[in-house]
Each structure stands twice: as C-alpha cells, then as structure tokens.
Amino acid sequence: MRSEKEMYDLILNVAKSLPQVKAVALTGSRANQVAPKDIFQDYDVVYFVEEKKPLLRDRSWLEGFGKRVIMQCPEEMDLFPATLGECFTFLMLFSDGNRIDLMLCPIKNKQEWLVTEKNVEVLWDPTQLLSFLNDGSKKMPYLVKKPTxxxxxxxxxxxxxxxxxxxxxxxxxxxxxxxxxxxxxxxxxxxxxxxxxxxxxxxxxxxxxxxxxxxxxxxxxxxxxxxxxxxxxxxxxxxxxxxxxxxxxxxxxxxxxxxxxxxxxxxxxxxxxxxxxxxxxxxxxxxxxx
The missing domain is CATH 1.20.120.330 (Nucleotidyltransferases  domain 2)
Incomplete structure (x- = not known):
C-alpha cells in the first residue's frame, strides 16, 4: 500500500501536470486533526480549476493515480444524483487499498464550496487563490450541538x-x-x-x-x-x-x-x-x- 507521503506527492504531481488546476486542497477526516487515523481514511481532495470540461472529455490523466478497482462519478448517475452544483467528483478505490475522492471545483464556485466544508487544508496554492483562508486552513470541529x-x-x-x-x-x-x-x-x-x-x-x-x-x-x-x-x-x-x-x-x-x-x-x-x-x-x- 502506498504511504501517505507517496499519495500526497502523487496528488500534487498530477495536479501540477494539468494546466487547468490552479490550487489543491484537502478536506474530510485527513484535514481533521482530532479524527482517528488509519489506513482506511479517504484522501478527500479538491482540484480548483478554471475549466473542468477538458478534464471530463479526456480522462486519461486519471490513470496517473494508479490501477483502479472501481470508480463512481455521482454527477453522471441517474439513480443517485449528486447535489454539488457545478462541482464534479471522481470517487476512486485503487488496487493497493488507497482511496481518493477527487472533486473538480470551478474557481468561480470556491466560496460556495467552502460553505459546505468545515475542515480544509491547503496543499498547493501557487497563485494565492485560497489566500482568504488566512493561515491556509479552515478548522471547524463537528461538535454535537446542545438541543433545544x-x-x-x-x-x-x-x-x-x-x-x-x-x-x-x-x-x-x-x-x-x-x-x-x-x-x-x-x-x-x-x-x-x-x-x-x-x-x-x-x-x-x-x-x-x-x-x-x-x-x-x-x-x-x-x-x-x-x-x-x-x-x-x-x-x-x-x-x-x-x-x-x-x-x-x-x-x-x-x-x-x-x-x-x-x-x-x-x-x-x-x-x-x-x-x-x-x-x-x-x-x-x-x-x-x-
């Protein structure tokens, strides 16, 4: 199974090879410092793109992540329609056991996307596209709220x-x-x-x-x-x-x-x-x- 470092290097290398990708962020449990750590944690990754259509037309770039066991694209499903607006996701399980949930988020929709995320860690942002996160992260714990x-x-x-x-x-x-x-x-x-x-x-x-x-x-x-x-x-x-x-x-x-x-x-x-x-x-x- 590829190590965490290998996976992060791979995620960033693929992003940097795609001219459409301008920034990369991590969400989910790996961006939550208090979440238990184990080998089953997904890599919830967001690629911020100027234009997603070229990446949807030619998907050969996905092969760079490795051999897949199965992939799901909710935005293309009829039985389980997605609710992510202009974003598009590739849910991928690889033969070595690693899993990447990769979202393509148009830059113009970044603020709308941020509202839905509590934990965000910036992995790569050469043009300061995500500078509004100040320290490069957003940490809002999923605490149980006292009921009325x-x-x-x-x-x-x-x-x-x-x-x-x-x-x-x-x-x-x-x-x-x-x-x-x-x-x-x-x-x-x-x-x-x-x-x-x-x-x-x-x-x-x-x-x-x-x-x-x-x-x-x-x-x-x-x-x-x-x-x-x-x-x-x-x-x-x-x-x-x-x-x-x-x-x-x-x-x-x-x-x-x-x-x-x-x-x-x-x-x-x-x-x-x-x-x-x-x-x-x-x-x-x-x-x-x-």
Missing part, C-alpha cells in the same frame, strides 16, 4: 410515532418494512438522544462522526453493549424483542435527559404508544413485555 426543548420533543415524537409503523410491518409479516423503520428511524433517534446524552457530560465538545461512527466508543461499555444487542433482526420474534428493548432504552434515556436539563417530556404519549404496541405483540410474547 423543541428539538428534544421532535426527537421523542418521531421515535414514538414511527414505532407504530414497526408494529404495522410486523403484523403484516412485512419484515423488511418493519426493520427499515426500526433501524432507520427509531434507532436513529435513539442514537441522536444518546449522542446528546454523552455530549452533555463533556459540555458538548465531542464529535460522534459521520453516521455516529464514534458513538459506541464514547458510551460506557454497558451502554454500548445494550445498544449493540438491539441489532438482531434475524427473525420476526427478534424484531419484536428489538422494538420493545429499543423503546425501553429510549424511554429511560429520555426521562433521564429531561430530568437533567429540566426539559418537558411527553410521558403520557410514550406510555400510550408502549401500551398500543404491546396490544399487537404476539400473545406468547406479550407477557414478557409488561
């Missing part, structure tokens, strides 16, 4: 409302529908609540990462194991068990958080939804949920 009362109530309402969708899917024997709502909605709101909870202990100075990827490491061992045990969806009865365990977990965590910060919590609605779900659980399972 309204945000807390929205989180709770979403959790309890979507719980009823899980019941509907299970009673119809539509396991995928039930799992999608349980994991994709209910447990996502539980993760949000746990994120707020753990961040409050550190005065909201932590970053749980994209898709909460650091969350389990920030929780206590017992709490982390408790959440992990919710993820068994192998049978319909396991999904029922996960639903009720998720509800009890969320309910107690919400009560504790509301008490700690003097937030109001709709206890009546939570209990009503719990009772509703229990009424529809299988008869041989319902007794264990009360």
């Amino acid at each position: 009362q309204a945000e807390f109530l929205d989180c709770c309402n979403e959790f309890w409302w979507v719980s009823t969708y899980v019941v509907k899917g299970l009673r119809r024997q539509e396991n995928l529908y039930a799992i999608d709502h349980l994991y994709g909605n209910c447990q996502r709101e539980l993760r949000r609540l746990l994120t707020w909870h753990v961040a409050s202990r550190q005065n909201y100075t932590i970053d749980t990462g994209k898709n909460d990827k650091y969350l389990l490491k920030l929780l206590s061992t017992d709490t982390s194991q408790q959440f992990t045990q919710l993820l068994d969806f192998t049978t319909r009865i396991k999904i029922w068990e996960s639903l009720f365990s998720t509800q009890q977990f969320f309910h107690q965590t919400a009560i504790n958080y509301a008490d700690k910060f003097d937030f109001s919590y709709d206890l009546e609605t939570a209990e009503d939804v719990l009772n509703y779900c229990r009424q529809w659980a299988p008869s041989d399972f319902n007794a264990n949920c009360k």
